[in-house]
Amino acid sequence: MAYKPKKPLLPGFGLSLGYTLVYLCLIVLIPLAAVFLRTMELDWQTFWHVVTTPRVVATYKLTFGASLIAALINMVFGLLTAWVLVRYPFPGKKILDALVDLPFALPTAVAGISLTAIYAPNGWIGHWLEPHGIKVAFTPLGVVVALTFIGLPFVVRTVQPVLEDFSAEAEEAAASLGANRWQTFYKIILPAIWPALLTGFSLAFARAVGEYGSVIFIAGNMPMISEITPLMIITKLEQYDYAGATAIAVVMLVISFLLLLLINFLQWWSSHRHGGQR
């Protein structure tokens, strides 16, 4: 009598999970493992020598330095853009909102040659900067410009939904307690969007570190000055120095994985806080 109709178990668990795992292994995991296994063929001293050559170290400095600056620029302007797009009505807003994703949709090589054309000494913006002694194209500054373009959508798209969900009540309460606008922003709004802001920042940073296509055209690629790490890998490959290329790739992969872990943690933190507030 106490028979309760059991809910049917949905079918296809074995098939879908099995397929997922096989495909994941074939396309992603085994190929990535190849990089680590190939590095094992090097002994530690050779590995260390390859990844700490001054020319390679210079590429780390440029790659991480320029990525950091670009991600910071995007953090500030991304927050501003998200704020303006969520809160203020103005003509042309919908088009701008859609255009924010352009760096995701535009092939990086196209972005690279276009930015180079603009910032070259005879380009639209370059010829304004040239007389003031500011050189963008073919310098590290050009790398920052390209990486800012590439990372532009990340902060906007992570902060935008949080700002949209943000309840007006908290702001009204702050205002009625005598806070001015700046205090309300700084003490009420900013803490609420902070996790999203950090997530967007790290996504932009992670993307910038690995970026290749848009940078190589504008960077000029001078050894010790404007070479990025991904280009170093290509250079080694072109010299058939597979071991060297693999060693540098491992350094980059380890850093990328650490960044991915950090991003996952930030997203977990963000959803945790977001859920807790409701």
Add this chain to the structure above:
Amino acid sequence: MQGTQFQQYHGKVASKRATSEPTWVRWGLIGITVAFLGLFLLVPLAAVFTEALRKGWSVYLAAITEADALSAMKLTLIASLVAVPLNLVFGVAAAWAITKFEFRGKNFLITLIDLPFAVSPVIAGLIFVLIFGLQGWFGEWLIDHDLKVVFAVPGIVLATIFVTFPFVARELIPLMQAQGKEEEEAALVLGASGWKMLWHVTLPNVKWGLIYGVILTNARAMGEFGAVSVVSGHIRGLTNTMPLHVEILYNEYNYAAAFAVASLLTLLALVTLVLKTYVEWQASRDAASIEKEVTA
């Protein structure tokens, strides 16, 4: 009566003033944002088309109808036509397993699916060279059997699949998570088979997410540069995709032709953005109409 109305009105204005910025601040912020987006988005867009048409329409048309350009377009299409369906099937399978069942290591699996986004495109190309290249694991075997992967079309396709791997799964997982599994269970109780349920219940429910994922996958597949560049070998007319063709023309100082081909890719990006906006709009409209039905 009038008094309360006035108070309500007055209260509204006051609260609006307290939770909004003065007009000059507002327009200042809008101005800075428009200037920033204009500088970083609109100017590069305009530059592509201006440079492409600098030498006139005839040069433009010649550049995009030249044999090498056409074969580059063909290869780009092939890579995308293989990568998109494969990653679409994978995305549906992964989202099905992850959102409809409980199992250990689920979060870890989601992180693994995201991996290709964290890997530099150059490394994505390198891994296939390490496996299938001359000095690679299967290098000798491939030579013995007269097969070519790296510096040939299969390598380009593989690299494209790798870099676009997570897009569909990533769109579908949160969507299917939010939808739960009641509808599928109802379909089964009513006697539908597993495939029927997938086809008539699950897929229509995630239609917009699916299309969204396909649009993003396709845009990335057609535009990928770094990964494809490593495995391509840059053989004109044979292993050149459109982005690689742009690079070759550019490095030969043939700027007008380079920007002409680039302008096609830019148009593709703009179409992608329009479709994306349309799909988002449709999805939010559907969501709103469902909410209306529920409250009615």
